[in-house]
Amino acid sequence: MEALVEELKNKIIAALSLEDIKPADIKADEPIFGTGLGLDSIDSLELVSMLERDYGILIEEMSVAQKAFASVRTLAEFVAKNRKN
């Protein structure tokens, strides 16, 4: 699971073009949104797009996404459970 958490941190940084952020700057148990990263609604859509592309997970309702994005660890658990690739 730790490896997936690290992998997701890197994917978040790449997908959202967070140029000045390193994986170590993102705390695995803190909320992805509503922190100092300055992310908005388009960014959550971008992550949904990434999940579909990289893990084959199709999210139709944003409420499902919002729960998964509670933290990177929550997201890792969600991905582990639902991934198709």
Next chain:
Amino acid sequence: MGASLETTLSQPRAAVAGCGAICATGAGIGTLADALRDNRSALRAREAFAGKRYQTTVAGWVPEETIAQLATHDPEHADAHAFLMADAALQEAGKNLPTAAAGRRALVLSTTKADILAMERVFHRQPCSRTVHRHILPRLLADDLAAAHQVRGPVQCVSAACISGLLALQQGASLIERGAADVVLVAGVDLVSHFVLAGFTSLKSLDAEGCRPFDSRRTGLSLGEGAGAVALVRRDLLPSPVWTIAGWGSSNDANHLTGPSRDGSGLVLAINRALQRAAVATGGIDYLHAHGTGTLYNDNMESLALRTVFGKNVPPCSSSKGIFGHTLGAAGVLETILCLLAARSNTLPGTPRLLERDPVAPQSMLLRPQPATRLRCMLKINSGFGGANAALVLRKDPA
């Protein structure tokens, strides 16, 4: 609203001499007038686009046989669908115009993606005629349309997201007001494509069944394609009465790229600028055609903006995106044409596909068409990505 020095148009000179349309209802403004009368939606699914994991294929598709007919009559442009549609709309709008030298005829085109189908083909290395390859550049599409319609005067191509159509009408009126042209052909065109379906799917902003503007259970917009054309002519060249472009205004929310400003203040600015230029008070608007896309955010914002401008007295209003979808660059023009058709039949339009009005929406939002007691002055509004807002006032002359 801060102090504005907006010049008012006491005697607007740009008048509507003709209209043309191709959209989901078919070819010709007659098909649109019928849909208006019947309060009917022409949105439908499309098998050819299924299986791609788009949120939906339900959209305002132009009927395949309509395109096939246009292509048959113009084989040189058979694969240039944006050109075919805009050209057909311009032909319909351009019938019976007063004669003007080519140098006094202008054209303004409005489009967000021009011939996006050509861009897709080029990108995927599929065959593409040289004619349509040019139309990847919106301005060249405008130039080709100008050449096909004896235009040697100014040519402009506006591409400003979903407010392009209203801006094009504004530009057309402006050309006449400052004496740069006597006849201005204004056309708006956009196509539904994989590109755009994929884009709006990625934003999760499409309603799977079809848009329901201002409905309490709305979940998103429907795309649409087509072309609308309005021929504007110097007022003194036409017999009375005419409909004039009496005022216009635009603004930027300066807030967020895809979500409208929460308080609707940008749209309020655009509306007030248009009213000011037309020297018309809020009470002077007899009918308002909303942007009304069917997304949660837009319709909420728009409702708030209308309350801010009109208080408790929002004029009778509606949205027609339930008929032909959100036609992007063509929207401002097609929806203005719808206003003019409503005026012609002295009917206030309904809002097709609206079943249960959202409590936040104006009480005066019409579900079904109604006879109009008075239609002398109408307001058309649109908002778009990038915080764009525009408003246009149409006034009958003489009232």
Next chain:
Amino acid sequence: MSDIVIKAAGWLGPEGFGNDLAGLANWPAPLGEALRRGELEELRWSELFDSEAERFARMDWLSRLGLMAVELLDARFETWDAQDREQTGICVETATGCLTSDAEFLRLPRPTVFTYTLPSTVIGEICIRHRFKGPMLCLMSSGKSTRATIDEAAGWLREGSAKACLCVSCEAVSPDVAALLPPDLALENKWQACALLLGRKSGAPRQHALGKGTLTETCRHLCRAARRC
């Protein structure tokens, strides 16, 4: 046209960048290597400016270029009050528009890229940064710079639709763009961006007369003190 004047000008392109202030010897930011090489894809905000641009990394090249051209203007927008910003309009002219983003989206559809597949998004970015809420217009040209934006802006200023107006030209040209265009189309194949700030004549010390040139010609003429790379 003598009642409308240019209050500031700025431009950047592969050969360098500049604005209408005489002498750029004391340009605040160190001149970066990327700008020396004239490569679009390697431009960084910090190579030109000390100020922050939070969203820059997330934008496409059309928006980045437009934003940078406006930032080069010596206009001190941060001192402008809300009402002035509310009445500042913007008119953009572009030929290649958002083709770089179109190509990127065709390669891989993503929501953030999609928002940049409209040539007018650059207007949104400029307005968000500077809180401009005035009239807006985006005109597509056929390749050569024109006077269209200047004429529109002058009209807005004269009729009172705006108190100040930006005229901006941007071309984000990349190999992707060339690949999409018809082969026989002779477009300027260099990336560049220009901006002019227009206003009504006033008692302010620095104002330039509006000549007869196109937007790009006017800009380049005024920015003679440009830094060469």
